Amino acid sequence: MKDYWVRDLSLAELGRRRIEWSRNFMPVLSRILERFDREKPLKGVRVGACLHVTTETAILVEALRRGGAEVNICASNPMSTQDDVAAAMAEEGVRVYAFRGQSFEEYYRCIGYVLASEPELTIDDGADLISTIHKLYYGVESEELKHVREASGDLGVKRLVEGVIGGCEETTTGVLRLRAMARGGRLLYPVVAVNDAESKRLFDNPIGTGQSALDGIVRSTGALLAGRDAVVVGYGNVGSGIARRLRGMGARVTVVEVDPIRALKAAMEGFRVETMRRAASHGELFLTATGNISVIRGEHFKLMRDGAILANAGHFDVEIDKRDLEALSVRRERVLPCVDMYVLGDGRRLFLLGEGRLVNLVCAEGHPTDVMDMSFSLQALSAEYLVRNRGRLPREVLDVPRELDELVAKLKLEAMGMELEELTEEQRRYLASWELGSR
Numbered sequence: 001m002k003d004y005w006v007r008d009l010s011l012a013e014l015g016r017r018r019i020e021w022s023r024n025f026m027p028v029l030s031r032i033l034e035r036f037d038r039e040k041p042l043k044g045v046r047v048g049a050c051l052h053v054t055t056e057t058a059i060l061v062e063a064l065r066r067g068g069a070e071v072n073i074c075a076s077n078p079m080s081t082q083d084d085v086a087a088a089m090a091e092e093g094v095r096v097y098a099f100r101g102q103s104f105e106e107y108y109r110c111i112g113y114v115l116a117s118e119p120e121l122t123i124d125d126g127a128d129l130i131s132t133i134h135k136l137y138y139g140v141e142s143e144e145l146k147h148v149r150e151a152s153g154d155l156g157v158k159r160l161v162e163g164v165i166g167g168c169e170e171t172t173t174g175v176l177r178l179r180a181m182a183r184g185g186r187l188l189y190p191v192v193a194v195n196d197a198e199s200k201r202l203f204d205n206p207i208g209t210g211q212s213a214l215d216g217i218v219r220s221t222g223a224l225l226a227g228r229d230a231v232v233v234g235y236g237n238v239g240s241g242i243a244r245r246l247r248g249m250g251a252r253v254t255v256v257e258v259d260p261i262r263a264l265k266a267a268m269e270g271f272r273v274e275t276m277r278r279a280a281s282h283g284e285l286f287l288t289a290t291g292n293i294s295v296i297r298g299e300h301f302k303l304m305r306d307g308a309i310l311a312n313a314g315h316f317d318v319e320i321d322k323r324d325l326e327a328l329s330v331r332r333e334r335v336l337p338c339v340d341m342y343v344l345g346d347g348r349r350l351f352l353l354g355e356g357r358l359v360n361l362v363c364a365e366g367h368p369t370d371v372m373d374m375s376f377s378l379q380a381l382s383a384e385y386l387v388r389n390r391g392r393l394p395r396e397v398l399d400v401p402r403e404l405d406e407l408v409a410k411l412k413l414e415a416m417g418m419e420l421e422e423l424t425e426e427q428r429r430y431l432a433s434w435e436l437g438s439r
């Protein structure tokens with residue numbers, strides 16, 4: 001088995017510097033890291049992680065290792081790895097299998113290398129690692145398994161599953177996939193839905209992506225947002241954050257939503273709400289954030305203006321239908337490192353950013369570190385929770401315990417120099433009673 005598979009080890013020094021810089025913005029994870037170093041709550045635990053390999057992820061991995069874990073990590077997207085960070089991790093002795101620009105085969109080989117270590121804890125962003133384990137276990141054949149098997153060698157998947165303590169999941173799409181496994185009664189071990197914790201979902205998804213998706217668009221195109229006719233598809237945690245930030249930058253924002261309550265919320269928050277067909281005909285910039293497939297497709301591309309920019313912030317590259325775009329185009333050209341121009345039959349040009357993959361991670365560097373501080377503190381604490389409760393948790397999708405969720409928020413507030421009000425005894429009693437009303 002390979003010890004690492006990275007693009008270029010000579011980038012390690014830059015990676016180390018950038019990781020050190022990020023450390024300044026992760027006060028909560030740094031405190032957890034120090035405690036883990038003293039207490040070793042993950043002593044001897046083999047962790048398999050499938051995450052975007054960024055400076056923030058490197059610090060999470062360090063925290064897990066200081067806690068006593070042995071970590072094997074691959075990327076959760078073929079285009080999101082920061083090669084300098086992967087190089088720095090490899091030099092630190094982490095078994096890291098990740099580089100930017102992986103082919104389908106390479107992506108799944110890397111998952112195979114992580115599985116070969118027979119992880120006892122899995123940490124996913126999008127559920128590719130855990131769903132591979134489930135496919136192998138249940139004998140669900142699919143194209144990628146050939147590459148996984150080639151890399152993982154003689155993997156006893158039954159033995160692996162018997163040894164697993166639990167898993168953690170970082171994002172909405174991953175949690176959806178886990179819930180589908182649990183609904184079918186097929187989930188093989190307990191998994192904590194880190195995404196659903198409030199100190200993750202209320203900050204990472206809207207505020208992290210709100211800023212970093214716009215960062216990706218601006219870095220890759222240099223486009224002025226002020227005055228631009230922007231269409232946000234999906235007004236959930238991510239989409240609503242993007243819509244608000246776009247408006248803050250002066251864009252004219254339209255929202256497309258299928259959920260009537262979220263659509264109404266968008267309307268009452270001052271956005272124009274339209275069908276995709278109507279929005280397609282006037283938008284200059286389109287951003288998808290639905291976690292759903294083909295939300296922008298052939299019928300919509302046919303209506304679009306020349307020069308429209310298309311980007312996706314949802315987990316997989318399925319939201320903007322690239323097959324339809326290909327089929328309608330007479331020519332495709334990479335005009336800038338993160339911009340593909342598609343020329344349609346009548347000469348109109350549509351510009352797709354980052355191959356329709358997560359624009360914030362492919363065309364920029366992902367969420368600002370300060371936000372990942374909360375998300376990855378929750379990951380570290382959830383890993384510790386799983387290990388401390390080994391053998392006692394049901395094979396279900398579990399919430400992050402409320403006290404851990406609140407602990408992360410409290411530590412973050414403290415680090416920000418903010419103060420938290422406390423309930424008085426009288427207030428506590430009042431809130432808990434049905435007898436007390438007006439005075």
Ligand code: NAD
Nearest residue numbers: 171172173234236237238257258259290291292313314315
């Ligand atoms: P969410 O469930 O809160 O929101 C998704 C919204 O999309 C919902 O309101 C849903 O009704 C809507 N929707 C579904 N199909 C639609 C369609 N055809 N047209 C219009 N609207 C539609 O989920 P979320 O937390 O906002 O996450 C969205 C996606 O972003 C997921 O794939 C998630 O994994 C991903 N994500 C990405 C990042 C990132 O760094 N880029 C960060 C967090 C989450």
Ligand code: ADE
Nearest residue numbers: 052054056057365366367
């Ligand atoms: N997801 C979104 N932004 C990220 C980042 N900076 N690091 C790891 N995962 C991320």
